[in-house]
Amino acid sequence: MDAGLRVQDLSYRYGAKVALDAVSLAVEPGRFCALLGPNGAGKSTLFALLTGLLAAPAGAVHVAGHDIRTHPTRALARMGVVFQAPTLDLDLTVAQNLRYFAALQGLSGRAASGRIERALDRLGMAERANETARALNGGHRRRAEIARALLHDPAVLLLDEPTVGLDASARAAITAHVHQLARDDGLTVLWATHLVDEVEPTDELVILHQGRVLRQATAGAVARGAPLTQVFLDLTRAAA
Numbered sequence: 001m002d003a004g005l006r007v008q009d010l011s012y013r014y015g016a017k018v019a020l021d022a023v024s025l026a027v028e029p030g031r032f033c034a035l036l037g038p039n040g041a042g043k044s045t046l047f048a049l050l051t052g053l054l055a056a057p058a059g060a061v062h063v064a065g066h067d068i069r070t071h072p073t074r075a076l077a078r079m080g081v082v083f084q085a086p087t088l089d090l091d092l093t094v095a096q097n098l099r100y101f102a103a104l105q106g107l108s109g110r111a112a113s114g115r116i117e118r119a120l121d122r123l124g125m126a127e128r129a130n131e132t133a134r135a136l137n138g139g140h141r142r143r144a145e146i147a148r149a150l151l152h153d154p155a156v157l158l159l160d161e162p163t164v165g166l167d168a169s170a171r172a173a174i175t176a177h178v179h180q181l182a183r184d185d186g187l188t189v190l191w192a193t194h195l196v197d198e199v200e201p202t203d204e205l206v207i208l209h210q211g212r213v214l215r216q217a218t219a220g221a222v223a224r225g226a227p228l229t230q231v232f233l234d235l236t237r238a239a240a
């Protein structure tokens with residue numbers, strides 16, 4: 001079974017506004033793919049299509065081999081999602097937040113406890129399980145959300161600008177954790193961002209601008225020895 005993520009010729013428009021124009025990309029298991037685009041590039045629209053919140057009139061999405069259009073339940077069962085807007089209940093503890101989500105997935109009792117423990121451990125959050133979400137800093141809240149997205153053991157993890165609003169050290173820690181999840185656990189990761197410093201040279205890189213894919217290769221191959229920030233600015237300016 002193909003555990004990766006495949007997007008083929010995906011297009012979407014809001015009225016007359018074209019938000020995505022024939023976008024294709026593929027991410028293999030164990031790979032971290034940065035979807036890099038300036039504001040308005042179409043990243044959130046792409047995420048909405050990948051998660052079934054919007055339906056694409058054209059194109060196809062396969063999650064771990066399952067077509068989101070014909071087998072949405074199977075496709076979504078293999079996907080973990082961290083949306084841009086925070087969604088923890090601040091009055092609950094970290095563990096309670098995760099237990100609530102586990103219950104929605106049909107997991108309870110010892111099975112849920114084991115998964116919660118493992119997921120928190122993967123994000124370096126085990127010792128914070130009994131703190132309320134409100135007591136956590138922004139970085140730890142984000143890590144709790146990522147742990148929650150891993151509870152049902154997805155093959156594909158989508159994160160939509162997960163470091164928005166975090167300070168530099170929290171950003172670096174979260175970016176490193178998610179790279180490690182791809183590398184060590186074989187997760188397929190799609191990480192949307194407009195911040196070039198979150199991309200490592202060996203990452204897959206998809207540069208999205210005004211709904212179109214401008215480049216797709218490893219970050220090192222896209223940069224070709226130049227600073228990636230400059231390459232990104234030059235590409236998006238030239239296509240403006």
Ligand SMILES: Nc1ncnc2c1ncn2[C@@H]1O[C@H](COP(=O)(O)OP(=O)(O)OP(=O)(O)O)[C@@H](O)[C@H]1O
Nearest residue numbers: 014017018019037038039040041042043044045046
């Ligand atoms: N509901 C909507 N109605 C009309 N246009 C929309 C709507 N949502 C998004 N757009 C437009 O579609 C394009 C893509 O927007 P989208 O939010 O997907 O980009 P983004 O890359 O996620 O941007 P950001 O980084 O600012 O979140 C933009 O030009 C945006 O103005």
